Amino acid sequence: MTIRKVNLAELFGRFQDHWKPKIVGEVNDSLVKLVKFTGEFVWHHHDREDELFLVVKGRMRMALRTGDIVVGPGEFIIIPRGVEHKPIAEEETDVLLFEPNSTLNTGNVRNERTVPELERL
Amino acid sequence: MTIRKVNLAELFGRFQDHWKPKIVGEVNDSLVKLVKFTGEFVWHHHDREDELFLVVKGRMRMALRTGDIVVGPGEFIIIPRGVEHKPIAEEETDVLLFEPNSTLNTGNVRNERTVPELERL
Secondary structure (H helix, E strand, C coil), rough: CCCEEEEEHHHHCCCCCCCCCEEEEEEEEEEEEEEEEEEEECCCCCCCCCEEEEEEECEEEEEEECCEEEECCEEEEEECCCCEEEEEEEEEEEEEEEEEEECCCCCCCCCCCCCCCCEEE | CCCEEHHHHHCCCCCCCCCCCEEEEECEEEEEEEEEEEECCCCCCCCCCCCCEEEEEEEEEEECCCCCCCECCEEEEECCCCCEEEEEEEEEEEEEEEEEECCCCCCCCCCCCCCCCCEEC
């Protein structure tokens, strides 16, 4: 098995599309994914999966039914399973995700933004 | 359940000790931990757990039997289960760990550096 070092800035530089997470690592049953946010996503939740969002560059607002939380560079937020959320990014925002390998980006929702098969970088 | 935002720099500023991971978040069966490295740790491996090291500040060298890998700020490395490793930090280095909640810091080794009960921040 090859062990590689991942440079986040370098890998974020390799893609331009938004809301399409790329797999960059596996840790046990979880995946590390990189994704670029811009604009508004859709309200959704995950029935069985907690989801961590670490902002690497930019700034996002995590809309929650209980009030929004702004997350900037070097900050993370964990959305527990079952909690409805909607990421919003007024500027382009680079985000690292930690979540189980079963997690679908749109959770309980399936629409044109659903990405069932993720690219690997 | 309260959802909090975690600012990494702020939480790294709350402690000074080395090699003693602090729990700062739970994602499914995994934990997010913060730890400060300085000097050399001990060779060890984890029988059943992969372990992710993301350098937030400073620089570390991950000694591996197959050759060392230097990991700087904004870079991460995943050590798969079973792989012997020894972190070395010539300067103080702030590291975020992502690993199963069963992971012991010294893996298969038990010595004076083993921390069986982790503090939470």
